[in-house]
Amino acid sequence: MSVSEQKPSDLKIVTAAVIVIGDEILSGRTKDKNMVYLAxxxxxxxxxLREVRVIPDIENEIINAVNSLRKKxxxxxxxxxxxxTHDDITADSIAAAFNIEIGYHPEAMNILTRHYENSGIEFxxxxxxxxxxxxxxxxxxxxxxxxxxxxxxxxxxxxxVPIIMQAMFExxxxxxxxxxxMLSRTIGAGLPEGKIAGxxxxxxxxxxxxxxxxxxxxxxxxxxxxxxxxxxNQLDLDRAFEKLKKILQDMKVEIVETx
Amino acid sequence: MSVSEQKPSDLKIVTAAVIVIGDEILSGRTKDKNMVYLAxxxxxxxxxLREVRVIPDIENEIINAVNSLRKKxxxxxxxxxxxxTHDDITADSIAAAFNIEIGYHPEAMNILTRHYENSGIEFxxxxxxxxxxxxxxxxxxxxxxxxxxxxxxxxxxxxxVPIIMQAMFExxxxxxxxxxxMLSRTIGAGLPEGKIAGxxxxxxxxxxxxxxxxxxxxxxxxxxxxxxxxxxNQLDLDRAFEKLKKILQDMKVEIVETx
Numbered sequence: 001m002s003v004s005e006q007k008p009s010d011l012k013i014v015t016a017a018v019i020v021i022g023d024e025i026l027s028g029r030t031k032d033k034n035m036v037y038l039a040x041x042x043x044x045x046x047x048x049l050r051e052v053r054v055i056p057d058i059e060n061e062i063i064n065a066v067n068s069l070r071k072k073x074x075x076x077x078x079x080x081x082x083x084x085t086h087d088d089i090t091a092d093s094i095a096a097a098f099n100i101e102i103g104y105h106p107e108a109m110n111i112l113t114r115h116y117e118n119s120g121i122e123f124x125x126x127x128x129x130x131x132x133x134x135x136x137x138x139x140x141x142x143x144x145x146x147x148x149x150x151x152x153x154x155x156x157x158x159x160x161v162p163i164i165m166q167a168m169f170e171x172x173x174x175x176x177x178x179x180x181x182m183l184s185r186t187i188g189a190g191l192p193e194g195k196i197a198g199x200x201x202x203x204x205x206x207x208x209x210x211x212x213x214x215x216x217x218x219x220x221x222x223x224x225x226x227x228x229x230x231x232x233n234q235l236d237l238d239r240a241f242e243k244l245k246k247i248l249q250d251m252k253v254e255i256v257e258t259x
Numbered sequence: 260m261s262v263s264e265q266k267p268s269d270l271k272i273v274t275a276a277v278i279v280i281g282d283e284i285l286s287g288r289t290k291d292k293n294m295v296y297l298a299x300x301x302x303x304x305x306x307x308l309r310e311v312r313v314i315p316d317i318e319n320e321i322i323n324a325v326n327s328l329r330k331k332x333x334x335x336x337x338x339x340x341x342x343x344t345h346d347d348i349t350a351d352s353i354a355a356a357f358n359i360e361i362g363y364h365p366e367a368m369n370i371l372t373r374h375y376e377n378s379g380i381e382f383x384x385x386x387x388x389x390x391x392x393x394x395x396x397x398x399x400x401x402x403x404x405x406x407x408x409x410x411x412x413x414x415x416x417x418x419x420v421p422i423i424m425q426a427m428f429e430x431x432x433x434x435x436x437x438x439x440x441m442l443s444r445t446i447g448a449g450l451p452e453g454k455i456a457g458x459x460x461x462x463x464x465x466x467x468x469x470x471x472x473x474x475x476x477x478x479x480x481x482x483x484x485x486x487x488x489x490x491x492n493q494l495d496l497d498r499a500f501e502k503l504k505k506i507l508q509d510m511k512v513e514i515v516e517t518x
Contacts, residue, residue: 024474026308028298039287049285054311084453085473086460126456161475194343197385201345214344215283216420
């Protein structure tokens with residue numbers, strides 16, 4: 001979107017946090033894939049991911065994380081802990097965080113009853129746990145394995161299994177109101193970051209609304225730096241980018257790639 | 260280690276948190292590799308990773324995360340934000356968190372002066388930023404690119420680039436006093452978790468000091484569940500494992516693998 005197309009309302013900053021719930025991530029046993037997926041998807045929606053917390057399956061930890069982050073950010077997304085086993089305590093913990101009741105949700109019960117009837121699998125007591133939803137919550141559709149997620153106010157509670165979480169997220173995109181889109185441009189430069197640090201700092205002062213990051217990399221024995229510029233203001237972003245490119249060219253630095 | 264070899268002092272629970280500092284992780288641009296590395300390494304050292312926070316390069320966020328986690332856990336490890344550029348604000352933020360001064364550390368200055376002399380690279384003002392260390396901090400050796408990390412009390416401040424962070428971590432292992440080692444055994448079972456949930460819950464009640472987790476997986480269209488048992492008590496862990504295996508065998512469930 002060009003600047004001329006950007007309406008003033010687009011410039012509202014909308015923020016989010018992600019809470020990854022699960023001992024299996026903290027033990028290093030399972031590599032989390034949800035954080036990167038959500039980071040990328042939220043940018044697409046004009047939402048800036050500002051914090052991620054990975055916490056264990058402990059009720060107090062979930063309550064504290066949810067209550068501290070839901071007040072601080074526009075949206076909170078949780079993943080994990082909504083299955084049928086005793087260690088799936090996310091729904092109860094969310095109810096406790098909001099101080100609301102939890103019980104069998106009629107629509108969730110219907111969805112699961114039909115699902116298990118159709119597949120000829122017993123709808124046992126453990127599986128009924130997955131229909132326990134905090135009162136007043138809005139269900140989140142699960143097209144993969146049926147057991148729904150749910151939304152309480154600005155907190156979206158989703159499954160931990162990546163394919164299920166991703167399907168759930170696609171179903172809630174319409175409930176998210178994004179703001180200004182964070183735009184970014186990158187220059188991969190063939191120099192150590194210490195060599196450009198002074199100039200980059202001066203450029204940062206010149207363009208306060210463009211956030212400038214410097215990320216060293218090592219490839220096949222060569223030292224390089226990715227210089228990443230981010231802004232919600234396309235015009236300033238492009239100006240800063242051109243100026244930085246010129247600085248590097250004047251320094252006779254190899255520009256590996258630009259995006 | 261067998262139970263008979265485990266001394267009472269081994270049974271102390273030692274905990275840690277990791278703080279990943281960096282906009283580039285939250286933007287989804289860079290995939291964090293440090294979390295998984297530290298999770299695995301800490302288990303080896305008898306330290307239980309209890310929380311991970313990913314936060315942006317914002318001083319207040321760093322201060323709040325460090326001050327909340329260093330009081331709650333035995334150790335805190337931070338990664339990222341200790342380079343030469345203006346966006347590297349971790350050292351200053353740590354000094355602010357502990358309310359201590361920060362200045363050029365003589366030994367860090369020596370290390371960097373020698374390094375840049377030897378490599379014929381200018382030791383400019385930006386690079387000198389990497390010698391700014393909170394007062395009283397203990398340096399952490401960086402055998403890769405020389406600029407040191409540092410330790411203030413129970414907080415270890417390391418680089419974000421994985422190969423540097425890993426080299427730093429190896430250098431501080433001797434400063435970490437681990438406690439009871441968390442042992443784990445896993446059964447990969449060819450059944451949906453809802454089918455074993457009731458029995459697993461009952462087994463959990465029977466073995467309160469063995470933490471039992473259930474993690475569904477989908478492989479080539481087949482549904483399965485990894486049942487993970489964790490405990491610092493080898494005897495109870497083995498007992499619970501054998502009992503769970505027997506339950507599955509009695510249910511005629513395929514046991515895909517055990518570890």
